[in-house]
Amino acid sequence: MYAGVACAVAAYLVGLVLPGEPHPAAVLVPSLLAALVVAVVGRRGGTEVDEYGIRHTPPGGVASWKRVVDIRAERRRRRTVVVVYLDSGETLRLRAPYDGDWLGRDPFFERRLFMLVHLWETHRDWSIHS
Structure with missing residues (x-):
């Protein structure tokens, strides 16, 4: 969850720096990918x-x-x-x-x-x- 929030904030900040309007997918996709990676690779036990x-x-x-x-x-x-x-x-x-x-x-x-x-x-x- 923490990794997803960090990716979402980073993607949003990058979207603010780049010209044009930030696309909602720029925030949603990195968050979902980070959550998926943490779920698959994360500690299980x-x-x-x-x-x-x-x-x-x-x-x-x-x-x-x-x-x-x-x-x-x-x-x-x-x-x-x-x-x-x-x-x-x-x-x-x-x-x-x-x-x-x-x-x-x-x-x-x-x-x-x-x-x-x-x-x-x-x-x-x-x-x-x-």
């Missing part, structure tokens, strides 16, 4: 959760329920993200769900976070390791 653990899609990180120590919602820049703390001291920041500004707002963020915590408490190993 999510989180797969099942009885075995949490996985990033595309592959990037795996955490079995036995390795998870805590699941928290933390503020990173202007987003609230889910962070998984592992027994090795590592953290795994999940790509989804997240809650952010404007179109990044997830109305079901709290529900999804609660579901992740509930799955972890259901499938984790409750034994005490020494």
